[in-house]
Amino acid sequence: MKLLSIITPCYNEEDSIADFYAEVMKNEQFFHENGVELEFHFVDDGSQDGTLAAIKALRSGDERVNFTSFSRNFGKESAIYAGLKRAQGDYLVIMDADLQDPPGLLPEMYGFLAEGYDSVATRRVDRKGEPAIRSFWARRFYRLMKKISKVEIVDGARDYRLFTRQVAEAILMMSEYNRFTKGIYGWVGYRTKWLEFENIARRKGETKWSFWRLFSYSLDGITAFSTAPLAVSSFMGVIFCLIAFVFLIIVVVKALIFGDPTDGWPSMVSIILLAAGIQLFCVGIIGQYLAKTYMEVKNRPLYLVKEES
Ligand code: UDP
Ligand code: MG
Numbered sequence: 001m002k003l004l005s006i007i008t009p010c011y012n013e014e015d016s017i018a019d020f021y022a023e024v025m026k027n028e029q030f031f032h033e034n035g036v037e038l039e040f041h042f043v044d045d046g047s048q049d050g051t052l053a054a055i056k057a058l059r060s061g062d063e064r065v066n067f068t069s070f071s072r073n074f075g076k077e078s079a080i081y082a083g084l085k086r087a088q089g090d091y092l093v094i095m096d097a098d099l100q101d102p103p104g105l106l107p108e109m110y111g112f113l114a115e116g117y118d119s120v121a122t123r124r125v126d127r128k129g130e131p132a133i134r135s136f137w138a139r140r141f142y143r144l145m146k147k148i149s150k151v152e153i154v155d156g157a158r159d160y161r162l163f164t165r166q167v168a169e170a171i172l173m174m175s176e177y178n179r180f181t182k183g184i185y186g187w188v189g190y191r192t193k194w195l196e197f198e199n200i201a202r203r204k205g206e207t208k209w210s211f212w213r214l215f216s217y218s219l220d221g222i223t224a225f226s227t228a229p230l231a232v233s234s235f236m237g238v239i240f241c242l243i244a245f246v247f248l249i250i251v252v253v254k255a256l257i258f259g260d261p262t263d264g265w266p267s268m269v270s271i272i273l274l275a276a277g278i279q280l281f282c283v284g285i286i287g288q289y290l291a292k293t294y295m296e297v298k299n300r301p302l303y304l305v306k307e308e309s
């Protein structure tokens with residue numbers, strides 16, 4: 001018998017856990033016929049509601065339900081890492097607790113692994129039921145990433161993936177602090193099959209990602225998988241030096257011919273302000289990378305476990 005580990009990060013999902021378990025279990029028969037056993041790994045990411053109690057209730061009825069509970073909220077990325085680390089499966093799948101990653105797709109996904117793919121990824125083809133402004137910025141972000149990053153990051157890609165132990169080990173090797181799973185998947189490579197599905201609205205509870213949280217997550221994604229902003233800032237530096245040089249010649253020649261060095265004070269102030277602004281902007285970009293480096297160098301653990309079973 002092979003083992004399939006289902007890894008689910010949960011943050012304040014008390015209403016979803018039982019439904020999620022029931023929906024996934026609908027596939028039990030299929031997997032059993034194919035010689036695959038299921039096991040669950042719920043990672044309670046420091047929930048303040050009854051999530052942990054809901055998971056424990058499941059566990060008391062089913063030995064195959066395992067859980068890890070964090071000491072506080074460490075974020076979905078850390079929860080995924082913790083789940084991957086604990087899970088023993090020959091195959092592993094990462095699924096959200098809110099049923100936005102349809103469990104009904106699992107048999108089809110497994111089919112591709114059996115065919116010889118290493119990893120089966122999913123993407124949603126639309127963003128139905130999502131605020132328009134959020135979709136707009138998400139699209140922008142993916143378009144930008146495509147241009148500035150060497151790894152492939154697919155628009156609409158979900159974290160919902162089924163992969164082999166080999167891929168899981170590769171992901172675990174990337175123990176970086178600033179995690180961006182979508183980029184990590186692309187970075188490790190392997191033969192990946194993409195499946196598409198239509199967006200499904202969250203069943204219960206609400207999204208944990210505010211606009212600002214997503215915004216800062218997108219900055220994490222950019223700094224983690226591209227150094228293009230650094231190149232842009234040095235490029236801007238060169239351009240401004242050139243402009244300054246041209247201006248210098250104009251000013252000197254004007255002063256020599258017309259003898260009025262104080263003329264043009266307003267334009268001078270504008271130039272100084274603009275140049276200072278660009279400088280601060282570029283220092284800010286460098287600061288972002290430095291801050292990320294600082295966090296990496298500290299080498300803090302990705303999460304702390306309070307309870308596991
Ligand atoms: N999640 C988590 N830690 C967090 C935020 C979210 O483990 O800090 C989990 C959440 O419980 C869910 C999944 O990550 O299982 C996706 O979150 P959500 O559905 O809120 O995101 P959305 O689908 O709206 O992008
Ligand atoms: Mg969701």
